[in-house]
Amino acid sequence: MFKEIDGVRIHYEASGDSGSRILLLHGWGCSIQLMKPVADRITGNHRFMIIDFPGHGESGRPPEPWGVPEYSECVIRLLRETGFYPCHIIAHSFGARVAAWIASTQPEMVERIILTGAAGIRPKQTEAARKRSAQYQKLKRINAFAGKIPFLHGVSLRLEEKLRRKYGSRDYNSLDAEMRKTFVRIVSQDLTDLYGSFRSSTLLLWGDQDTETPLWMGREMEKMIPDSALIILEGGTHFAYLEQADRFCAIASEFLKED
Numbered sequence: 001m002f003k004e005i006d007g008v009r010i011h012y013e014a015s016g017d018s019g020s021r022i023l024l025l026h027g028w029g030c031s032i033q034l035m036k037p038v039a040d041r042i043t044g045n046h047r048f049m050i051i052d053f054p055g056h057g058e059s060g061r062p063p064e065p066w067g068v069p070e071y072s073e074c075v076i077r078l079l080r081e082t083g084f085y086p087c088h089i090i091a092h093s094f095g096a097r098v099a100a101w102i103a104s105t106q107p108e109m110v111e112r113i114i115l116t117g118a119a120g121i122r123p124k125q126t127e128a129a130r131k132r133s134a135q136y137q138k139l140k141r142i143n144a145f146a147g148k149i150p151f152l153h154g155v156s157l158r159l160e161e162k163l164r165r166k167y168g169s170r171d172y173n174s175l176d177a178e179m180r181k182t183f184v185r186i187v188s189q190d191l192t193d194l195y196g197s198f199r200s201s202t203l204l205l206w207g208d209q210d211t212e213t214p215l216w217m218g219r220e221m222e223k224m225i226p227d228s229a230l231i232i233l234e235g236g237t238h239f240a241y242l243e244q245a246d247r248f249c250a251i252a253s254e255f256l257k258e259d
Contacts, residue, residue, distance in 0.1 A: 002058075005077045011058035012051045012078065019045030020111070020258065021087035023079070025095025026050075027117070028183070031057030037242060038090060041249035044257060049084050051075065053094075055179055065181035068189050072101035076109070085109040088256055092241060093117050093213065097191060103202075104194040113202040114252050116241045117210055120191035121217045195224035202228040203255045205248055207236025 003010050013032055022042065024035040032050045039048045052059040053071060062070065075098055079085045088111045091099035096118030103110045147156030175183055202225045206218035215232065222230040231251060233240040241248045 003078060003081065005074050005081070007063055008054050008074065009060035010051065010054065010074065010078055012049055014047070014049050014082075014084070015039065016045075016047035019047055020256065021047050021049070021084055022256070023075075023084065023087045023089045024048065024050045025075070025089065025091040025098055026053065026056070027093030027095055028119075028186070029056070030092075033057070034239075034242065035090075035092070037245050038249060038252070041245055041253075042256070043249075043253040046256070047084075049079075049082070049087070051078065053098075055182065061179070062182055065178070065185055067182075067185040068097045068101050068191065071186075072098045072105070076102060076106055079109060086111050088112045088114070090114040090252060091116070091118070093119050093238065094186065096120060097186065097189075100191050100194045100198075103200055104197045107197075107199040110200045112256055113198070113200045114205065114255065115202065115221070116205045116248070117207065117213045117238045118204065118217070118221060119187075119213050120194075121213075121220055122190040122192070123214075123217075192224070195221055196226070198225045198227070200227070201255075203252070204228060204230040205233060205241065205251065206230060207233045207238065207240030207243070209235060210238045210240065212238040 001012055001014060003012070011032070022039070024038060026032065026035050032052050035050045039050060042048075054060060054062045054066070054074060079087065086109050089099045089102070091114070093116075096115040097120050099110075099113060099115060100118075100120050103113055144156075204218045204221055204225075206215055208215050218230050218232075222228050233244050233247065236243055
């Protein structure tokens with residue numbers, strides 16, 4: 001199904017005729033397809049909605065560089081226009097940023113929350129990372145100066161591409177120029193201040209081998225979110241919810257049972 005929200009064509013899938021509502025939010029660079037295994041395995045009487053975020057899957061692109069607030073407002077509008085609220089939320093990685101924003105700003109729309117491999121806390125920068133960043137910024141400034149010299153302009157453009165490939169992350173380099181602006185806005189925003197305002201019971205499910213959003217982030221969220229608990233999925237990576245789908249969904253099903 002498709003719905004236009006503020007000029008953006010949003011692709012989503014809905015299933016189930018009755019029961020509690022569950023919204024599933026995928027991670028950056030992913031799509032509906034990576035959340036379907038969860039919807040297929042959750043037991044109990046539920047209705048599901050899975051969304052392709054703008055710029056992902058079959059949804060249209062953001063009309064301009066978006067950050068977490070814009071993505072969240074788009075989802076909020078979709079929920080309101082379809083009447084799919086209040087709802088539980090199951091969110092992975094980037095989707096957890098959106099879930100956190102919605103839970104903090106629209107608590108009446110959210111029931112229980114499950115976050116896995118959740119992004120939102122700014123990573124601790126190591127000394128090596130600081131040096132790498134400083135080196136990149138220095139080379140970037142030198143190259144920008146060279147690009148102003150007419151006969152060096154072409155060389156500067158090629159060097160700019162090489163610098164981006166060498167110093168940019170895999171996610172960053174997989175994007176075109178416009179979506180990179182959106183990506184930078186998202187990863188630059190620290191959502192730490194939001195977690196303390198959660199009113200919903202929250203379950204954190206985390207792979208202890210997650211290198212994208214390390215386990216220490218889950219431990220910090222557990223401290224900040226008032227009514228929360230952390231369950232560690234031993235041996236799981238950033239995609240532990242798929243690697244251990246049966247276990248993940250058994251725990252999630254129990255947590256989302258009606259009282």
